[in-house]
Amino acid sequence: MYDVVLLVEQELTEEDAKQVVTLHEDIPEPVKYHVVIPCHNAEAGVEASLAALGTADLYGAGIADQRNDLAAAQRAIDDEAKGCSGRSVARLQALGQIAEGGISHERAITALTQTVEKVDGREVIILTRPHVVAEFFHVDWSAQARRHLGVPVLHLLEHDEQKTS
Numbered sequence: 001m002y003d004v005v006l007l008v009e010q011e012l013t014e015e016d017a018k019q020v021v022t023l024h025e026d027i028p029e030p031v032k033y034h035v036v037i038p039c040h041n042a043e044a045g046v047e048a049s050l051a052a053l054g055t056a057d058l059y060g061a062g063i064a065d066q067r068n069d070l071a072a073a074q075r076a077i078d079d080e081a082k083g084c085s086g087r088s089v090a091r092l093q094a095l096g097q098i099a100e101g102g103i104s105h106e107r108a109i110t111a112l113t114q115t116v117e118k119v120d121g122r123e124v125i126i127l128t129r130p131h132v133v134a135e136f137f138h139v140d141w142s143a144q145a146r147r148h149l150g151v152p153v154l155h156l157l158e159h160d161e162q163k164t165s
Contacts, residue, residue: 002027005034005121007112007145009128011084016127017091023125035088035101036115038108039081078103109144116149123151 006012006020012035024031085101092099104111116124124145 002029002031002123003034003119003121004031004123004125005036005112005115005119006088007036007038007108007124007126008084008088009038012088012091012127014091017088017095020125020127021092021095021097030098032119033089033092033097033099034115034119034121035085035092035099036108036111037081037085037088037101037103038111039078039103039105109148112145113148116151121151124149 002024004020004024008016012020020033081103085103089099089101104114106114112124112126115121126145
């Protein structure tokens with residue numbers, strides 16, 4: 001089995017799925033795709049924002065009162081991410097591919113590294129929107145993955161279905 005780990009920023013479009021599958025048409029062994037979607041942690045995001053503003057002391061106690069709201073927001077975020085993962089996997093499977101997917105609350109590169117190690121990934125494909133500043137300073141996911149992994153890393157730009165419709 002030739003395991004390919006896909007780190008995606010948003011749901012794979014039909015065009016994205018076709019592009020990924022086309023890359024592996026000549027591989028003689030079966031290919032299995034592992035889709036990883038990093039999922040934002042709502043509570044950590046709020047706390048980090050307050051800390052960055054230097055207002056954690058002023059509003060930190062208020063966060064405790066909002067735990068139920070944050071938990072509801074996290075459930076909504078997780079549900080959306082799981083839906084994106086499921087639809088991405090379904091698009092790959094509709095093209096006759098073996099695929100599985102999931103979400104992770106870890107940092108994107110941590111989730112990617114863990115998945116590559118777990119499935120003995122032979123290749124990584126990262127699909128994102130353009131991030132010009134991050135790419136310029138080499139702090140984007142692709143640059144980080146190349147520093148942390150010993151497998152080939154390909155960065156593709158996601159297709160925007162709204163622009164192509």
